[in-house]
Amino acid sequence: MTRGPLPWREAWERALYAEAGFFRTSRPAEHFRTNVHMTAFAGAIAELVRSTGARQVVDLAAGGGELLIALDPLVDGVELTGVELAPRPDAVPASIGWQPDLPDHVDGLLIANEWLDNIPCDVVELDGEGVVREVLVDPGTGEETLGEAYDSAWLRDWWPLHEPGDRAEIGETRDAAWTDAVSRVRGTAIAIDYGHTRGDRPPFGSLRSYADGREVDVVPDGSRDVTAHVAVDSVAALTGASLIRQRDALARLGLDGTRPPLELAHSDPGAYLRGLSAAGEAGELMADGGLGDFWWLVTDTLGHGTLAT
Ligand SMILES: C[S@@+](CC[C@H](N)C(=O)[O-])C[C@H]1O[C@@H](n2cnc3c(N)ncnc32)[C@H](O)[C@@H]1O
CATH class of the missing domain: 3.40.50.12710 (Rossmann fold)
Structure with missing residues (x-):
């Protein structure tokens, strides 16, 4: 496992798709x-x-x-x-x-x-001075730090950040x-x-992890899904x-989510169960x-x- 913080995009890529990555070692249906x-x-x-x-x-x-x-x-x-x-x-x-x-x-x-x-994706955050910075993550712990200033035309066009602490996935x-x-x-x-559109972007982004059917801490360590x-x-x-x-x-x-008519349960129980x-x-x-x-x-x-x- 790599030590030290990485840009989110790189940590995420490794966590899901490297040789020991989540989708290389388990099937989504699990x-x-x-x-x-x-x-x-x-x-x-x-x-x-x-x-x-x-x-x-x-x-x-x-x-x-x-x-x-x-x-x-x-x-x-x-x-x-x-x-x-x-x-x-x-x-x-x-x-x-x-x-x-x-x-x-x-x-x-x-x-x-x-x-x-x-x-x-790259993940960015607006710092206390109003500067957009790249978010770095420790792949083993999920601990985050802010990296260099990050300039992105995509961000300006599609997901402008307003308040310190606001985040986006590019x-x-x-x-x-x-x-x-x-x-x-x-x-x-x-x-x-x-997904989201310009009118309803999640202010702190939507980075999440899931494993074994439930939401877990966001950590790009290969043991869990990372999604946004x-x-x-x-x-x-x-x-x-x-x-x-x-x-x-x-x-x-x-x-059509309408339940089949109850009479069908008597006339054709098999069809009723299939319809249900x-x-x-x-x-x-x-x-x-x-x-x-x-x-x-x-x-x-x-x-x-x-x-x-
Ligand atoms: C969340 S799962 C979705 C699987 C399935 N479509 C479903 O709805 O259950 C994402 C899948 O995308 C696969 N995947 C990711 N990037 C891919 C790529 N570039 N080419 C082929 N498969 C890819 C992963 O291996 C994983 O099985």
Whole structure:
């Protein structure tokens, strides 16, 4: 383990992606429940695939392959590929491709669920003299110190700081990553993440750590996730994406959290239970204050308009 403080971006990169990093040594599903762990989510994505006529689906940051495994039986004849730094999980069938890098071209749908929030950023803070300084962190303890003055046009444009102690995560790395990904797509590109826009930036930033299903102290030591919400308006401006809340996107794809009628429990108990489970998942995926608040950044290079407002 490196001793001494590092710029946050470097410490974060090592903590998640170095040889002993968090995502190299554990699967996301061991630590948190996301959209892709619900079959209703795959059902909605299958509807999107059908309505846009996509021939290929690339899941960027595929984790344990959960989305692709659930999608496989729902989208006949569509080529499925997981792009993931971690090795192919045993559960992923041979018919699904698995590779560490994005293909040069995606003909259909590129989806990245909870990828951008794990792209490391510089972290800055306004000091008592009104100077923006880079925040440094000790990778072993999480203890922070302020480093050199930090000049950033992105900060001035997208996340100006006002009061001493105000902090920001510099979104340029996310902007660049999604711009590159979208440039490869002929069809629809969707990034899904927690985020904020200029009107509701978190004043002290949103750097967090999670492990084993709960929030823990923020320490970039490789034992836990390090994440920060995405400045989605900046990414959208660069990629020409529409910003849609997940609850609205899923409603447009036919998801409905209404419970099945009670009579069905008598006439067809199996269908009733399936309906109840689907409604429960839809409710969780579309919840206020929960997954429904996710932002979908949608770029539609062919003008399908499936998710258009
Ligand atoms: C929070 S997990 C999300 C996994 C899954 N999409 C989900 O929603 O459960 C982030 C995943 O992104 C992967 N990842 C991060 N950067 C990547 C990159 N440049 N290429 C491929 N995978 C990447 C990590 O290994 C990790 O599995």
